[in-house]
Amino acid sequence: MARRDNPRRPDGGRSSPPAPRPSALRRWFGRLLVWGAGFTLLGVVALVVAVAVTARSLPGYQELKSSQTGQMIVVRAADGSEIVTLGPSYGKWVPYERIPQVMKDAMISVEDRRYRSHWGVDPIGIVRSLMVRVESGTWKQGGSTITQQLARNIFLNNTKTFGRKAREWVLALALEQKFSKDQVLELYLNKVYFGGGAYGIDSAARKFFGHAGEEITLPEAAIIAGLVKAPSRYSPTADADAAVGRGGVVLQTMVSNGVVTASEAAAVDLKKVKMVEDRASQNSARYFTDWALPQLDLFLPENDQPIEVWTTLDPVMQRAATNAIAGFAPKGAQGALVSLDRDGAVLAMVGGTDYVTSNYNRAVNAVRQPGSAWKLFVYLSALEAGYTPDDRVVDEPVTIDGWTPRNDGARYAGEIDLRTAFAYSKNTVAAQLGNEVGFGSVANMARRLGITTPINTLPSMVLGSSDVRVIDMVRAFAAVQAKGMSVVPYGIRKVTTTDGELLYSHRPESSQQLIPNYVAAGMTDLMQTAVNIGTGRAAQIGRPVAGKTGTTTSNKDGWFLGFSSGITTGVWMGRDDAKAVPGLQGGAAPARAFAAYMKVATAKRPVEKFDTELKLPQWQLEPDDEAMLGSPDEYFYVDEQGNLVDPSRRERVPDPQIIEDPDASVEGMPPDVPQAANDDFLNRATGRQRPPPPLPSP
Template sequence: MARRDAPRRGQDGEDPAQRSRAPSTIGRWFRRLMIWGIGIVLLLGLGITGAVLVTARSLPSYDKLKSSQAGQMIVVRANDGSEIVTLGPSYGKWIPYNRIPQPMKDALVSVEDRRFREHWGVDPVGIIRSVMVRAQSGRWRQGGSTITQQLARNIFLNNSRTFDRKIREAILSLALESKFSKDQILELYLNKVYFGGGAYGVDSAARKFFGHSGEQLSLGEAAIIAGLVKAPSHYSPTADAQAAVDRAKVVLETMVDAGALTPAQAAAVNLNSVHLAAEQGQNSARYFTDWVLPQLDVLVPDNDQPIEVWTTLDPVAQRAATDAITAQVPKGAQGALVSVDRDGAVLAMVGGTDYVTSNYNRATNAVRQPGSAWKLFVYLAALERGYRPEDRVVDEPVTINGWSPRNSGGNYAGQIDVRTAFAYSKNTVAAQLGNEVGFDAVANMARRFGITTPINTMPSMVLGTSDVRVIDMVRAFASVEAKGKLVTPYGIRKVTTTDGEVLYSHRPDPQQQLVPDYVAAEITDLLQTAVNIGTGRAAQIGRPVAGKTGTTSSNKDGWFLGFSSGVTTGVWMGRDDAHPVPGLQGGTAPARAFAAYMRVATAKRPVEQFDTQLKLPEWQLEPDDEALLNNPNDYYYTDENGNTVNGQQGDGLEGGPSGGQGGPQGRTPDDAIPVDQDGLGTGPAAPARQAPRNAPPAASDDLLDRATGRTRQQAPRPVQPGAKPPVRQPADRRAQDWQGY
């Protein structure tokens, strides 16, 4: 039987020839992919090579790279030209590679790029290791950037994490490696890398943190500086010394792993014994620079060259302001002070008791209730409406829209004049005046004088229940000192380049009259009286002073604002959490701080009399509680011949618990005059330190009660909104007839 030559089929019926041809088809496709892949890689390689060559040719020379700087340097100067602070990048002396301490080079290479000498600018091994750590930990914990890549980013790029930026960074790194040697790249890096605190480069960092040149770095100091590169703000020795030491220990361990140190050498380093230089420039003047520097964005926009900012700050006045706040602020409280010259130039600014502990500027940012200091606007509105300082008003209980204000101490003086009511900060009189002129008019007056915060128009607003800023209140008082003309505080006189080119120069604002000059003179009269015989007596400095105290409920805030010899100053004290401060009143610590500062600030200025003749009342009231600067038990009494009078002392002067203000247990002899321990007249009964010759004669108890405010209990007198209190009709000087504003 003949053999059949037909091909055999497998058990599955498949032709073996067809089966043998299948793998050859897969192989062809595989070979094609390999060829295309190799071609693409070659093209990419040629493209990258071309990009690197082109980039390398366009790179600046080594000398230009050495002179390039990142960021803008700003030197802030006081009004005498002295340097307050230097901000922005600080570049120390350039240190050549062979003079950089070897521990510094070893520490930086070990912790930032151990394979620095082995790669061409981009390290594939480092990238793979970074990816593996990412896969194991679930997050990026180890960067793959080389020292060359970091240098390229610092000089030419930004810190964005986009894919495009990473490609450009890699090309720049390869270009740098092709153009410069490893030593040159490391020299550039060590002299340009940012170490925190504005310090760029090893020398700047060494001087900032250790107070000496970068050429003198010890192994411990080098470890601390090398550890800063990863997170300059977190590991800064001046911000957290322990964090810097802990990071330096990691650097030393890394150096041992890299073979740059032996375990014995690392163990011999005592990082806790490294001496840190004292932090410079972190004083109260930084509150001022924090206020003025943001203004540069408006004054000199789109400027990135090094500049010098010439400010209005007076170094002598600034030191005096700092000392005054530090010495007088109650324990646990904060203090703020702003002082301006007559043209608005800020002479001193203190935003808190310690800038290092808290850089929050309470002089310009905090908003607090001003208390009775707000009465400036109440009386300005009344004076503009036609009241005169000598007009009679009635200090008595009143109720306005269901609100019944009370005086400090709960005492009422009956008929007094406007000057006396202001001097002793009578709340009921301020309420009546505000009700008559209109609470909207008071709010408008405050807005006119520069108050920028919201103002409520409830009746209680006359007592300062609207929050204000210290700098705004100072602006208002400065405008009064300027005879009613608008004053705008400013802190920058000029801005120049380091070569002296003037980029900006301050120009005074056009003068704007806020109130007639006679109104400004009359309110100055009232303010001067408040300091001479009223609640602000502690602010006296031996020359004419006009000012006003302010105290809020429960002693949460204490204010004193005033002016003398062309200098206007405002002081605030209180707690940041608005809790009460025992004993804090505007007439105590704030007034004393004002006086301590103003004695220095006005020392070289001529004594200036105000454009108003001071008229003290024919007799004076006892000041309200706000002016009580001494213990009532410190007083005794004498008759007209100077002989001591025997009698009860008690708490009669200021309305203590024994009987109110001169109550039954605190009554003083009719012919007695309060004196201090030196036998000199004190308090409002003797503004010239002696008994007034025209003191009223002895009279009945009822008459004395009404004259001095020692009244029996009285029911509040209802006053309708807008109703006129029973006072003498003031002169007809309506504000609407004057077109000065």
């Protein structure tokens, strides 16, 4: 067999043996490097393209400045002071050159010390975050730059996923490609969340320190910069000590970064920084805002821009109302108060003893029995039917349709005048009056004056067995104070943008004459007597007051409603579960709370005497055959079906003299239609004869 030799070299020698082939591992690793480099290159190209495309699609700088999430609503009291800010508060935009340097230095030191050197994403920060993750087993450092945080705040959410993080990197790189470092920092400082609803340094400075963002000092900057890490934990209004402690950490970081000296930091006493006091003591005003602000949907249904709502609430009166309810409500009981000005403006509203504990607004939502306060409608009906305060009535036991009302203490005074009967809240007299004028008429009177809840017409309704709302009762009493004119409660005077542009202004509703002014005068006479000598004596405040007490069975509810110097106020007290409250009577705690509030509310108003002079209509002074027709054009009234009738639009009644129906009676009435009231009632109501004294009871 021929032997195969190695080929000879040109010089005659033999060639060296071939080099050994690389191992499979080395070949695989080489390919991995090549493919890795290729994929890295493709990734870089893809990243560059993504950043370029994203940068081109980003909104312009001015658009980013004006963008915000959610609607900010600043609610102001009647004097312009801020009651509450709802939704995100962005404050005023502070341009970069007007942002205090200490604020810029503090934020960069604590959030992104290499801000000026990276391109939006900090590789060193990412590596450090990974190392901490490996050592501790948890993510303790996010490695997010200021630019990344801005991208997340504007375009993303806080979901902790790698996909969201990748998008955040792309957006951060794109932001720094499109905008300068100064512009990015300006956007960040005006948009970052500092807690308490405050977005941006101006909003934070105003909320926590009471001044504009352009006036931030070194210690304030340290506290504000420290809030970004955990706004709810370090908020000065939530935990002042935690905020100060975190501010100290920021100061030391600023020293490490060389933006302040150690001596400058040592000279700062963070505990002496003056912070705005928490408004927790003013929480009762939220009852009012909860009632008033939903009305914005009617006034500005399409609005979503930041607005300022200027309300009718008087801060001094609101504090007085809060103190009155908290100070006089019996232990375990709740209280509510509504106070209206002449035009219906809500001056104060308290819906409970503490809004934080219970935000249920008892002033406008709760329905409770008014007790004897309901007698307002009974006596108004009687006065409208022809009674006067001086007319004589008899306080004695009476039974109506099987119902027997009793006076407090089962005491009966016999023959007294109407004024005395009302002053001492005689139940038997109210029952007789309601029976005489008609329980339907009393219900119509209540509906006419603004009661919106269902009203029963059982005989016991004259003592307040129908549930009512506090605000409705106050509205009814306000109509009497207004000499019979309608009063509609309102709480918003105007709405403007944060730049002062007027979006809505309250327009007073046209008033209607609900009851004749002489009826209102007579009712005021009765209520003034009730305060002077009757059940409402505890409501006296050193000036004329007209009002009425109300107490329900077993002392479950206590009321006092009245007016003085143009202010009408109602107070209710009781338990939410409607259980009895020992000792609760309208003439006690509610009347005292009314007096405590009204002394403050009327302090700067002139003393006003009530007009109680009875200027009776001609038909009542000189009765004739048409006495009960009255003067139909004087005021609105309610017909037998409970409908409010406009006299100027009703059909004219044919003259009975020219009725040709042979079946009609001599007086022009169809024989099959019963007479609305008997002759005895008509005679007494028109003054032709006094009601005969009742026979003595056995």
